[in-house]
Amino acid sequence: MNLIHVKASLLPSPHSLFVFEAAARHLNFATASRELNVTQPSVSHSIKSLEKHCGAVLFVRENRGVQLTEAGRVLYHGVRASFTxxxxxxxxxxxEATQYLTLAASTSVAAHWLMPKLxxxxxxxxNLKIKVVTTDRDVEPDSEIDMTIWIRDQTFQRPNTWFICDEVVFPVCSPAYLSNQAPVNGVADLCEHYLLHSFDPHRKRLGWGEWFDLVGAGAVQALPNMVLNDYQLVMQGALSGLLSDGIFQLSCCFKTSFL
Incomplete structure (x- = not known):
């Protein structure tokens, strides 16, 4: 981290800077005094003190007002930029500043389920402003994140969480894959095909073995031919002609948690 240290002796009082900015903006001490609700002599005194501090004349006094000197213009640009x-x-x-509703979710949930609904x-x-944060792990709502979407069992219970929808998981592949492979007449036939699997190190994903068991095929030993740690890559692989166990509808068993 680069730090800039400014000697305190170089900086005048904040009050004199406010007086200078108003006087330089209006080019009139009387107008500046009315804006600041002080007397005109008070403005003149503050400007003289500032000039003494800077060691430079900042204004040229005229009968109907004042004009900035070159030093005054340089200082005014700096002060005005700092005030801005x-x-x-x-x-x-x-x-009253713009507030965003910030939602956190996995990339796949955000892309396939959340974005179409936004x-x-x-x-x-x-008038609602929305910010979407994708993350590779489940995060807790905090001062930066208002709502986070998790995949959990339906039995999961926690305060300030709400069930959204069920998860529908089934194999998908491209028509091109089926046109060049043996036909799939039943669940058991899938064991003879090229299988993709989405592995997530931070979230529990349903594997092929679990899926075969859930659909009634029993304890089938079906190791995937390719394991990818990104759901988008798995779906792209299926589109490219491979077979994937995918959350095709992405209507998952989501749990939302709010701050």
Missing amino acids: RMEDSFRAISP YQLQHDHP
Whole structure:
């Protein structure tokens, strides 16, 4: 981290900077005094103190007002830019600043399930600002994330969580794959085909063995030919002509957790 240290002796009082900015903006001490709700002599005194601190004349006094000197213009541009940055910072953290509803989910859930629904959500709530954060692991709601979507068993219980929908898992493949492979007349035939599997190190995914057991095929030993740790890659593999156990509808057993 690069840090800039400025000697305190180089900086004048904040009050004198506010007075200088108003006087330089209006080019009139009287107008600046009315804006700041102080007397004109007070403005003149602050400007003289600032000039003494800087060691430079900042204004040329004229009968109908003042003009900035070259030193005054340089200082005004710096002060105005600093004030603008401060104003932007205060605006960003103010209660009236734009607030986003931040949702966290896996890449596959965000791409295939969440994104298609966000269009309708924003259509129904046009003033709602949404931020989507994809993550490779389940995260807890915190000061940065309002809602997180998890895949859990239906028996999962926790305060401030809501069931969204069930998970529907079934094998998928491209028509091109079936046209060049032996026909699939039953679940048992899948064991003879090229199998893809999505492995997630941080989330439990249904494997081929579990799937065969759930559909009533019994304890089938079906090791996948290829294991990928990204669901998008698995789906792309299936589209490219391989067979995948996929959450094709992505209507999963999601649990949402809110801050």
